[in-house]
Amino acid sequence: MKRYAQIIGERVHWIFEADELPPYPNPEDFxxxxxxxxxxxxxxxxxxxxxxxxxxxxxxxxxKPQPTLEEMQAQTLLNTEYLVSKSELLGGN
Structure with missing residues (x-):
């Protein structure tokens, strides 16, 4: 029994065993x-x-690891405090 490899695009696509190569349309691929x-x-x-x-x-x-819920809440609090402080400094109500 012989062992054959079908080569497609420089890559081994299929390996099989047979007594002889069956009459495939493209025997040069084997x-x-x-x-x-x-x-x-x-x-x-x-x-x-x-x-x-x-x-x-x-x-x-x-x-990249995703931030934890606590880290996202802390960042939201910092952003809110920053915006409130900025608004107060610029004379916003």
Whole structure:
């Protein structure tokens, strides 16, 4: 039994085993990987060098922590006090 990989856009899309490659419309999209261990779906394939590499996951974007309810209430109080003080200084009623 042989092991085949379907390569689409330089990426291993599908791996399967068969005695021979079935008559697919694009046989050039398939590669015999019999005896080559460690290749998985999602791996990248360089056709020029014939090398498979594991994809590199991007670093997650850090998420800024949301303020707590107490922090939001404190900020609202400060903003209110600022506006009241400003209004009093400018002669507002």
């Amino acid at each position: 590669l015999d990987i019999t005896g080559r261990e460690g290749i998985e779906e999602g791996y990248l394939y360089n056709a020029k060098s014939g090398v498979f590499t594991a994809p590199v996951a991007p670093e997650p974007t850090p998420i």
